Amino acid sequence: MLEIKDLHARVEEAEILRGINLTVNAGEVHAIMGPNGSGKSTLAHVLAGREDYEITRGEVVFQGKNLLEMEVDERAGEGVFLAYQYPVEIPGVSTKYFLKAALNSIRKYRGEKRSDTGEFLKLVKEKMKLLGMDKSLLDRGVNEGFSGGEKKRNEIFQMAVLQPKLAILDETDSGLDIDALRIVADGVNSLRSADRAIIVVTHYQRLLEYIVPDKVHVLADGRIVRSGDKTLALELEEQGYALVEGDRESVLSPT
Amino acid sequence: MIANDNYTQRISDEFARFHADLKSQAPAWLTGLRREGFRRFEKAGFPTTRQEEWRFTNVKRIAETEFALAEISPPLSRETISPFVLDEDYLRLVFVNGHYVGELSATGAAPDGAVVCNLSAALADHPALIEDHLGQLVSDDNACFAALNSAFIRDGAFVHVPRGVVIERPIHLLFISTDNSSPTASHPRNLIIAQPETQATIIESYVGLNAGVYLTNAVTEISVAENAVVDHYKLQQESAHGYHVATTHVRQQRTSRFSSHYFSLGGQLVRNEVDVTLDDEGCECTLNGLYIAAGDQHMDSRTRIDHAKPHCNSYELYKGILDERSKGVFNGIIYVHPDAQKTDAKQSNRVLLLSDDAVIDTKPQLEIYADDVKCTHGATVGQIDETALFYLRSRGITEDLARSLLVYAFANEIANELKLEAVREHVERFLLTGQSLPEL
Numbered sequence: 075m076l077e078i079k080d081l082h083a084r085v086e087e088a089e090i091l092r093g094i095n096l097t098v099n100a101g102e103v104h105a106i107m108g109p110n111g112s113g114k115s116t117l118a119h120v121l122a123g124r125e126d127y128e129i130t131r132g133e134v135v136f137q138g139k140n141l142l143e144m145e146v147d148e149r150a151g152e153g154v155f156l157a158y159q160y161p162v163e164i165p166g167v168s169t170k171y172f173l174k175a176a177l178n179s180i181r182k183y184r185g186e187k188r189s190d191t192g193e194f195l196k197l198v199k200e201k202m203k204l205l206g207m208d209k210s211l212l213d214r215g216v217n218e219g220f221s222g223g224e225k226k227r228n229e230i231f232q233m234a235v236l237q238p239k240l241a242i243l244d245e246t247d248s249g250l251d252i253d254a255l256r257i258v259a260d261g262v263n264s265l266r267s268a269d270r271a272i273i274v275v276t277h278y279q280r281l282l283e284y285i286v287p288d289k290v291h292v293l294a295d296g297r298i299v300r301s302g303d304k305t306l307a308l309e310l311e312e313q314g315y316a317l318v319e320g321d322r323e324s325v326l327s328p329t
Numbered sequence: 330m331i332a333n334d335n336y337t338q339r340i341s342d343e344f345a346r347f348h349a350d351l352k353s354q355a356p357a358w359l360t361g362l363r364r365e366g367f368r369r370f371e372k373a374g375f376p377t378t379r380q381e382e383w384r385f386t387n388v389k390r391i392a393e394t395e396f397a398l399a400e401i402s403p404p405l406s407r408e409t410i411s412p413f414v415l416d417e418d419y420l421r422l423v424f425v426n427g428h429y430v431g432e433l434s435a436t437g438a439a440p441d442g443a444v445v446c447n448l449s450a451a452l453a454d455h456p457a458l459i460e461d462h463l464g465q466l467v468s469d470d471n472a473c474f475a476a477l478n479s480a481f482i483r484d485g486a487f488v489h490v491p492r493g494v495v496i497e498r499p500i501h502l503l504f505i506s507t508d509n510s511s512p513t514a515s516h517p518r519n520l521i522i523a524q525p526e527t528q529a530t531i532i533e534s535y536v537g538l539n540a541g542v543y544l545t546n547a548v549t550e551i552s553v554a555e556n557a558v559v560d561h562y563k564l565q566q567e568s569a570h571g572y573h574v575a576t577t578h579v580r581q582q583r584t585s586r587f588s589s590h591y592f593s594l595g596g597q598l599v600r601n602e603v604d605v606t607l608d609d610e611g612c613e614c615t616l617n618g619l620y621i622a623a624g625d626q627h628m629d630s631r632t633r634i635d636h637a638k639p640h641c642n643s644y645e646l647y648k649g650i651l652d653e654r655s656k657g658v659f660n661g662i663i664y665v666h667p668d669a670q671k672t673d674a675k676q677s678n679r680v681l682l683l684s685d686d687a688v689i690d691t692k693p694q695l696e697i698y699a700d701d702v703k704c705t706h707g708a709t710v711g712q713i714d715e716t717a718l719f720y721l722r723s724r725g726i727t728e729d730l731a732r733s734l735l736v737y738a739f740a741n742e743i744a745n746e747l748k749l750e751a752v753r754e755h756v757e758r759f760l761l762t763g764q765s766l767p768e769l
Contacts, residue, residue, distance in 0.1 A: 123723065147725050147731075166742045172721070172734070183725065
């Protein structure tokens with residue numbers, strides 16, 4: 075579904091991604107871990123289409139199409155979804171209006187028929203129940219006055235409504251207490267399916283106890299330095315990122 | 330003063346005619362008020378940009394247009410006015426070119442003792458009440474347009490709420506300008522008197538059905554007595570070549586509450602002033618505004634709040650959205666008099682500039698002569714928030730639609746707060762259509 079080849083990206087003069095290679099198949103959940111500043115969030119944003127980054131080399135193929143050539147909204151239309159680490163507040167646009175505009179924009183992109191109000195509300199209410207959210211949220215401004223946990227939950231709620239093919243969760247677990255973490259993880263797990271891929275970007279192993287990944291990758295200095303199954307996350311938990319610091323040494327000076 | 334002797338002479342002739350026509354029917358005090366208004370207008374003349382109060386708004390176009398007093402036009406049908414009728418349940422006074430039209434109005438069922446009618450009719454029934462109040466709040470010698478309005482007082486709305494009465498139905502004052510072959514002017518004059526322990530909601534709408542040039546020069550005086558609550562809404566939707574100049578003067582007595590919600594959505598050249606005096610302790614006043622301009626529109630919003638006595642609160646938020654070559658002016662003065670200790674005043678003007686050619690001159694002003702007060706003011710001018718834009722686009726929303734949504738959101742922060750559902754929906758519809766957004 076997603077193939078990243080030798081991806082390099084930089085912000086101004088700083089090279090942040092220095093040759094990422096990653097293949098994610100439909101139905102898989104991949105975790106990308108790594109210390110702060112390793113490039114995890116940059117990778118997530120580059121995939122979503124953030125324009126602050128300059129792609130200097132490499133390619134990203136998503137369902138046979140060149141993802142890097144697409145506009146941000148086209149990527150969403152193709153089925154890419156980024157759950158933000160810091161979701162934006164938009165007072166003055168209700169969550170209901172925003173989600174309906176998003177859903178219908180994606181449908182229009184795909185040449186599908188618009189969702190009418192009845193169908194839309196039914197879908198939205200069902201997903202709110204899934205995430206234990208209050209209906210009153212629909213009429214509130216997008217993320218307006220939400221706590222950190224509520225914002226994260228709202229991201230997963232949007233994901234549940236928009237049903238992406240590739241969901242990228244950027245540090246969705248940061249700042250969540252254990253109850254909120256469980257709700258968010260349950261929401262994500264309910265979206266696991268054979269035709270959907272999920273990339274979980276996280277600093278901590280804790281989230282992966284609830285969202286059990288098929289593969290774990292460790293990012294350091296803009297490269298994937300180790301890949302493995304879920305046990306790699308546990309290993310990291312025990313030994314810390316020193317584990318990969320060592321690897322990085324060996325990557326940098328292969329003696 | 331703008332030197333245009335021919336025109337000044339013309340206004341003078343017109344005033345003489347107007348005055349002669351109405352003198353026989355008018356009580357002496359009203360004749361005096363008109364004369365005094367004209368004298369002050371003659372003395373002040375049309376303002377120029379050399380005057381501080383008018384530095385950013387050039388009224389040369391108004392001063393040089395030869396307006397004739399607007400005559401009542403052929404009758405309008407109910408269908409014609411229906412887009413402007415906010416709610417059939419509201420009490421309604423309709424004025425066409427400044428003249429009251431009873432057939433289009435709905436004044437029935439005002440509560441006991443309350444008066445909701447046109448000013449000229451009220452002159453016959455309540456002369457003493459009107460004499461006591463009319464012109465009492467407009468005194469500025471330099472207020473050329475208000476003086477001109479006083480000179481040409483003929484009609485407008487009159488609302489009197491006697492002690493203890495609550496008028497639950499909002500009162501909608503609808504001013505319609507219709508097509509004329511040459512430029513016309515109307516000078517609506519509204520008088521709202523809320524006696525102690527009363528409550529009323531007033532909506533003023535100004536709309537234009539004409540393609541030509543015209544001037545609406547309105548003055549509204551609102552007296553809010555002890556413990557009274559008055560909510561005032563104004564929808565300015567003049568047509569493309571309409572000039573709209575208006576002042577709303579408010580005086581608040583002890584522990585009264587007043588709110589003003591001003592929406593400037595139309596017109597070519599617009600100047601709106603809201604002037605509130607908090608004249609006794611414990612008053613609360615809210616002034617909110619939204620101006621949306623594009624093309625070559627010019628919109629000037631001016632507010633003044635006088636904190637004359639202690640323990641009064643005022644809250645003010647004006648927002649502007651300027652596109653293309655439009656120009657906005659905001660000037661907000663909060664004047665805290667020496668006696669006004671424990672004043673709490675907040676003022677903010679936020680502006681969204683959507684094009685490189687749009688201009689805003691914003692001047693929030695605090696003048697504080699008391700030492701135990703809490704006052705804040707500020708202005709922000711910005712463009713569309715790129716982070717929010719990216720967020721919306723990453724959910725599949727196209728860039729154009731996302732931009733429109735964010736403009737809508739910026740404006741909607743003011744509209745959202747409106748208590749009156751029909752007014753809120755009217756403004757929201759205007760905002761959605763203006764941004765080509767689908768209905769909610």
